[in-house]
Amino acid sequence: MAPTQFPKSKTSDDGIGKEANEIELEIEEEQLSQECKKLILNLPREKGWRTPYLYLYQGFWCQPTEILAISTFQKHFQAKDTDVLIATVPKSGTTWLKALTFATLKRNYYSPASGNHPLLESNPHNLVPFFEYTLYSTKENVPDLSDLSEPRIFGTHVPFASLPNSIVKDTKTKIVYICRNPFDTFVSSWFFTNKIKPASSPELPIEEAFDLYCKGVVGYGPFWDHMLGYWKESIERPNKVLFLKYEDLKEDVNLQLKRVAMFLDCPFTLEEENCGVVESIVKLCSFENMKELEVNKKGTFGRNFENKFLFRKGEIGDWVNYFTPSMVEKLTKVMEEKFCGSGLSFRLHLDSVVSKAETGIK
């Protein structure tokens, strides 16, 4: 069976050959002036990481084209009880979690050990589309999603508080959320930003990106509000939201995958476990496997971004190679202040990457 095809955004169809950021700037100018200006004009704004500005929309920072898409998504999306939503902080394991969830939920259609699994031919973002980058990426693009095979699996970076009631209240849609320690998330975001910028634009200096990040000014940030929104909901409604951390998946992905399957009411049977189904899914979705696939070396996703930029190092603790002691101190302080009393914390796996003395962490 061919992998599910989702309606493509107008921009990715029209924009082949152009650099993603150029396309974004064009859309920003064209669409903003026609459709979005009134909405955006009065919003607070700050310098963007890769577009001129990020705007504070419904309490989170995003680009004008994203605001347009998100408001269309909020207005038009009709959830179903069987839907599954992969919600994530950007650069925290979205691609990985989408792959794992797709392979798990569709395992009766596509054997994870088979040589023609859709994940061998398509990037996870093309199998599990983002609301804001693919499905509702232009105002004209209000897709009919009612015929997609169930369970439908979607992705989003939208904070919990801005998800439509159709998802949050009116249906039994399940939400699987993943985030990652902010140190590594920052480094991954900074690299990605500089990779996808047009060659003609200057690099965003790490110091500048870091100051914005610590102020909360980053796509879909502040990161602490994003994490706490889903964290609190996962505690209040554990059957609605499953809260995962990238570090826990790295530590024991088999265990976390079984938690995901259980949460989604499709636990692995004893027979499946004995036959190695869990291991096959884990192997199929592993960084090493996915990075080497032709589709992930050459293909594109969303607004014509290259798939290869989604697979960088896939490690915990790469931040030690980029953080100065003062950066460590500043972000640690931000996290202590914002997460204090919430019960949410992150292991930085310091001992496995560097001696504490070298980073200046006490």
Ligand SMILES: Nc1ncnc2c1ncn2[C@@H]1O[C@H](COP(=O)(O)OS(=O)(=O)O)[C@@H](OP(=O)(O)O)[C@H]1O
């Ligand atoms: N399969 C798999 N396993 C483990 N880690 C993986 C995997 N796929 C991607 N990655 C790493 O995840 C980082 C990219 O994050 P996202 O997938 O959330 O990016 S995005 O928000 O969808 O653009 C990015 O992290 P960094 O390497 O630290 O930059 C990727 O390398």
